[in-house]
Amino acid sequence: MNKIVVTDRTGESQRFDASDKMRILHAGLLAGVGLPHECGTGTCGMCKAKLETGEIADLWPEAPGRRSCRRPGEVLLCQSAAVNDVSLSLRSAFSPPLRPACERVKGRLTLEETLTDDVALFRCTLERPLVYEAGQFALVGLPDLSGPRAWSMIDYTPGAAHFDFLLRRAPGGGASAIVFDTSDELDVELIAPLGQAIFDPDEGRPFVAIAGGSGIAGMLAILARAEAEGPVNAGTSHIVFGLRDPDSAYLLDRLDAAVSQMNGALRVTVAFSDAPASALLQQAHANLIFTEGLAHDVAAPIVEQAKHGDVKPVYFVAGPPAMVDATLQHLLTVLNVAAEDVRYDRFG
Amino acid sequence: MTDLVEQDWVPACARSEISDGDKLEVELPNGDFVLLLGVNGKVIAVCADCPHQDTPLAEGSLIGSVLTCPVHFWQWDVESGEMLGPAELPLPSYDVREDAGQVFIRPHSVAL
Numbered sequence: 001m002n003k004i005v006v007t008d009r010t011g012e013s014q015r016f017d018a019s020d021k022m023r024i025l026h027a028g029l030l031a032g033v034g035l036p037h038e039c040g041t042g043t044c045g046m047c048k049a050k051l052e053t054g055e056i057a058d059l060w061p062e063a064p065g066r067r068s069c070r071r072p073g074e075v076l077l078c079q080s081a082a083v084n085d086v087s088l089s090l091r092s093a094f095s096p097p098l099r100p101a102c103e104r105v106k107g108r109l110t111l112e113e114t115l116t117d118d119v120a121l122f123r124c125t126l127e128r129p130l131v132y133e134a135g136q137f138a139l140v141g142l143p144d145l146s147g148p149r150a151w152s153m154i155d156y157t158p159g160a161a162h163f164d165f166l167l168r169r170a171p172g173g174g175a176s177a178i179v180f181d182t183s184d185e186l187d188v189e190l191i192a193p194l195g196q197a198i199f200d201p202d203e204g205r206p207f208v209a210i211a212g213g214s215g216i217a218g219m220l221a222i223l224a225r226a227e228a229e230g231p232v233n234a235g236t237s238h239i240v241f242g243l244r245d246p247d248s249a250y251l252l253d254r255l256d257a258a259v260s261q262m263n264g265a266l267r268v269t270v271a272f273s274d275a276p277a278s279a280l281l282q283q284a285h286a287n288l289i290f291t292e293g294l295a296h297d298v299a300a301p302i303v304e305q306a307k308h309g310d311v312k313p314v315y316f317v318a319g320p321p322a323m324v325d326a327t328l329q330h331l332l333t334v335l336n337v338a339a340e341d342v343r344y345d346r347f348g
Numbered sequence: 349m350t351d352l353v354e355q356d357w358v359p360a361c362a363r364s365e366i367s368d369g370d371k372l373e374v375e376l377p378n379g380d381f382v383l384l385l386g387v388n389g390k391v392i393a394v395c396a397d398c399p400h401q402d403t404p405l406a407e408g409s410l411i412g413s414v415l416t417c418p419v420h421f422w423q424w425d426v427e428s429g430e431m432l433g434p435a436e437l438p439l440p441s442y443d444v445r446e447d448a449g450q451v452f453i454r455p456h457s458v459a460l
Contacts, residue, residue, distance in 0.1 A: 036401045038419065046401060046419065068404050070381060091402040325418070332421060333411045339421030339433040346419075 002082035004028065006035065006049065008090040018082050023059065023147075025077035026139070026191050029102045034095035040078050040139050040194055041150050043321070044346055045069070047077040054086030060147060079147075100131040100193060109140075109165075109179065109186040115250035118169040119214065121154070122179060125162045130192060132158075134199045134225035135218045135316065137345060138192030140165070142178050148191065149175045150345075152218035152318070156225040166217040166251075197316055197343040201229040205314050206237040206265075208306050210299045210327050212319025216241055216251060218345070219318055223258055226266070235311050238302050239268045242295030242323065245275040252285050259287035271298040295319070296327040303335050317344040357445055357452035360384060364449065366391050373406040376455050382442055384451065385426055387413045392426045393442035393453050400437065415439070 001017040004024060014034075018027035025047045028035040038044040042060050045068030052073075060079045069075060077088070105126050112123040124140075132138075134156040139148035155163040170176045179186065199207060199222040207226070209219040219239060226237060243249050255268045269289040270277070277290035291298055306313045315337055317327045324346050331337040360374045361384060370386040373396050381396035383405050398405055398417040408418045413427040423432035424439045431438060443454040 044419075046403065048402065068402075070375070070404075071379065091397065092400065095401075328418075328421075329409055332416060333409055339416070339423065342421065 002054075003085040004082060005087040006033065006090060006094075007052075007087070008092065008094045010093055012094060014094065018086075020057070020081055020083060022081060023078055024056070024080045024082060024086070024088075028077070029098060029194070030104055030191065032097045032101060034097045035077060036090065036092050036095050037078065037194075038346060039065075039150055040191070041148060042066075042076060042079050045076065048074050049077050049088040049090050050074050051080075052087045052089055055083040056080040056086060057083055098194065100133065102191060102194060103130065105130055105190050105192070107188050107190055109188050112164055115166075116248055119248075119250050120167060120169075120180065121164045122167055123162055123164050124188065124190070126190070127161070129159050129161045130190070132193035133195075134221040135197045135343070135345075136193035136195040136221075137218065138165075138190045139194065141189040141191075142175055143187060145175055145178060148189075150194075152195075152215075152221065152345075153193075154217045154220045156221045156228070166214050166220075168214045195345045197318070197345045199225055199314070199316070201225060203314065204230075204234050205311055206235040206306070206309070207314045207316055208237070208299070208303060209239045209316040209318070210242070210295050211239065211317075212242040212295050212323035212327075213244075215317075215319030215323070217318075219316060220251070220254065222316060223255075223266070227258060227261055234265075235306075235309050235313070236264070237262075237266050237313070238299075238306065239266070240271060240295050240299040240302060241268065242271045242273065242298070242319065245272050246277050246281050247275075249281070252281075252288060256285040256287045267302075269298060269302065271295050294326075295323065296330040299327070300330070300335060303331065303337060307335070307337060312338075312341060315342045317342065321346055356454050358455060360393070360451045360453045362449060363391070363446055363451050366451065369410055371406050371408075371410055373404070374453075376453065378455050380455055382453055383415075384444075384453075385410055385415065387427055390427075391444050391446065391451050393444045394424075394426055395440040398422055399439060400435075405439075 007013045016031035038046040042063030045065030050073045107124045107126040112121040114120045137152040141148040151165040153163045211219045366386040368386045372384045383396040385392045403419045409416045416423045422435035445452045
């Protein structure tokens with residue numbers, strides 16, 4: 001084990017151990033240290049720190065998040081493993097420790113349901129139950145693949161030792177090829193839960209969730225909690241689900257049933273960017289509203305109406321990074337939604 | 349500004365590189381990263397990293413005089429220096445001078 005010392009801009013220091021096989025960010029989070037981070041997989045650049053003493057192995061020198069490392073000695077903690085004892089400094093302050101606490105837990109991944117040619121639900125069965133909040137995600141390590149992937153839990157089943165991930169087969173292989181092309185169970189290792197885009201019914205606020213493609217996964221966990229626990233009488237919640245075309249649609253049955261179950265407290269709009277919904281599709285999902293356009297454009301009048309409601313909604317945004325960025329920009333600068341009302345996790 | 353000696357100022361960019369709404373990150377000789385912003389016909393210079401979690405603000409948005417961090421949406425009116433939205437810390441700024449088509453910045457005595 002290597003000794004890691006991280007000092008933030010206020011001078012506060014935190015210490016933890018990390019093996020030479022463990023990424024420093026993950027070791028710190030598992031030790032309860034509030035290291036700044038967002039995606040945990042090398043994309044966002046939020047976990048940068050300056051190496052003061054010691055030696056690290058850079059596990060992904062081409063990580064997109066390295067664009068934020070502009071000063072000498074700066075590294076991404078999520079892509080750094082300690083070679084020996086290491087000290088690092090942050091230009092930011094420590095974040096509060098994760099709640100619920102982050103754990104490392106083993107699991108097995110199996111195909112649960114094929115939804116389209118390139119989208120499927122995979123069941124993750126854990127060695128023990130995991131405590132997490134609706135909307136959070138897991139870092140999932142796969143065999144023979146360097147570095148974990150960030151996947152949102154699609155269910156909210158506190159105390160259960162299994163949940164599903166919604167995965168899309170990505171062009172070019174990588175993690176999704178391993179998962180989709182393996183017919184047997186896959187042993188996986190999770191670091192979870194992570195993520196700040198959490199729905200808490202005790203806030204007593206409705207939500208407006210804008211999701212693109214497989215970004216609907218975390219929104220379904222939020223929906224599951226809302227179905228089970230309210231909020232009661234807080235106004236109507238909305239989901240805007242952006243998809244390319246009707247042929248690539250999935251999980252509409254589940255959304256249709258949720259609208260029915262929530263008895264007027266939920267409206268779901270499905271926005272196809274490239275082609276209209278057929279009359280047959282609309283008849284088959286009579287509780288859903290179908291329209292054409294990009295998710296953030298379709299969401300605009302819904303947001304305008306919701307923000308003038310009696311109770312201010314919480315806004316959730318999820319999907320591919322470009323869609324998330326465009327939607328956040330639209331919410332904040334065009335629709336003038338208050339920044340503190342918007343929650344998202346940017347990974348992909 | 350006329351009482352400042354010439355060597356207090358360092359050249360940052362050509363004035364023509366910054367129009368209203370533009371953001372341009374430059375590195376000063378002391379290692380500071382500075383974000384130059386085009387606002388209402390002027391050039392304003394601020395620290396290039398968010399004081400919250402050190403996010404590069406060049407990836408944020410500038411609408412009028414309001415600069416928004418792309419991660420947690422801390423906002424500032426960079427003309428007045430006022431903190432907006434969820435911002436909890438001020439955004440350090442730099443003195444700016446324009447001369448002969450060039451933009452000059454006066455670095456802080458201690459690098460930010």
